[in-house]
Amino acid sequence: MRDRFVEDRLPPPDQLPEFRFDLPEVRYPDRLNAAAELLKGGTPGALAIVNDHGRWTYADLDAFSGRIARLLVEEEGLVPGNRVLLRGPNGYTMFAVWLGVLKAGGVVVATMPLLRPGEVATVIERAQISHAIVDSRFIGxxxxxxxxxxxVKHIIKYDGDYEHGDLETRTASLAPLPPVDTHRDDPALIAFTSGTTGVPKGCVQFHRDILAPCDTFAKHLVGPKAGDVFMTSAPMAFTFGLGVTLMFPLRFGAAAATIEQATPPKMVEAMVKHGVTHLxxxxxxxxxxxxxxxLDDALKSLRYCISAGEHLPEATWRAWHERTGIAITDGIGSTEMMHIFVSAAGDDVRPGSTGKAVPGYTATILDDAGNSLEEGEGRLAIRGPTGCRYLDDERQAKYVENGWNITGDTYRRDADGYYWYLARSDDMIVSSGYNIGAPEVENALLAHPAVTECAVIGVTCPERGQKVKAFIVLAAFAEPSAELTEKLQSFVKNQIAPYKYPREIEYVDALPKTATGKLQRSVLRNH
Structure with a gap:
């Protein structure tokens, strides 16, 4: 028996990108299970995960994830293709759960801990989640x-990495379940990303798509090896975080250091404590x-730094390099493409440039007519072993054009094939690595009685790259004030994930619109 919900909602063949398997590394056998393949990377006794709660080996992770798979299949009725929602911070138990779902043939749907109930409900509805495994701190x-x-019919709680929750108790006496015999093109995960309309897009990735970033970007630009310790600030619901903290180290026999509160001070502290080599x-x-x-103590072990999520300013690259001696590897990736597809490392880095196409990928610049440009400015377009497959979403036709994945970024390509970021091509706001859809913030603000109309844009911010700014037309009874601004900001934080709130609010008498009533965001950007 198989649940074909995801397969039945994949884009039609004529809307799929062209997949390229130019590298021998990405020509995978027909039958493979990504979880089993990742766990082959390390020897059983090697360190796999470390954090403030303990240290766990590859054998520990393999056995625990296998017991979780058996629990799901034999006691919770999971059949291959069922969607399993994961909710909780990065950690040993969460990573074991992720692997266990794949071993059982399920489809992982990880969620960011910051999401509010309404946002989680949307994910549940879109993916028709049948099972959920949730950190007890998030169960309410x-x-x-x-x-x-x-x-959702099946909910299992766990207790962080304290190892005494329901999941841990119920799996303690079970024998590990051997990984289900999955096809390389069986759906393995749905990663949700906020679109410019605020409606989440579910990006479907197959088992082979999980391995591809390891065997392209990680292998050719990062070069992980046994003894390395990787850490990231990003939750595993972001495929950037999933790759750096779980996929890359496991694929190459290294270890992952996990951290729940990923503030800069906490990251430095964890880097020192766990001997982090790759950040x-x-x-x-x-x-x-x-x-x-x-930071000086952290630099005793740190050797490699990766930046993604937003454009890396040249000034930041130079300041970090001057202080640490480490040349940050910048990169652009997307949830649709699973991970990074344009980057440069080591001596190939040109400060301010994102880099060149990662081995295994082809990049180009398209003009408005869809023609490739050898040099110049235009829309960044990508082909490679991964690509966009939206779950039952008409926006597929916009992301894929003539076999190219259109990332939504405007870039300049120079004569040497280096790509230089110019701007987002749409209304997405990228702030501190988070993608924020302007209309989602607008909808939250409009739910407040004092707000009659509003428009949200991203404005340049030295600390965050961009910050969310709202222009608000107030109701007749309301008056602009610092107190009202604070109330509106708090209101938004309670409606949607807190990082999406408007850090700047400007009160206006009217919003600029076209003759047909369409909001002119460009006027606001030039305000």
């Missing part, structure tokens, strides 16, 4: 989300860490 919000939906985070975090007193 999660049950609120479940109450708004009609799909992945956003440019704003690198800039903030420069002023942390413990």
């Amino acid at each position: 919000d999660f049950r609120e989300a479940v109450d708004q939906t009609h799909f 992945g985070t956003a440019p704003t975090a690198y800039k903030a860490m420069l002023s942390q007193p413990g």
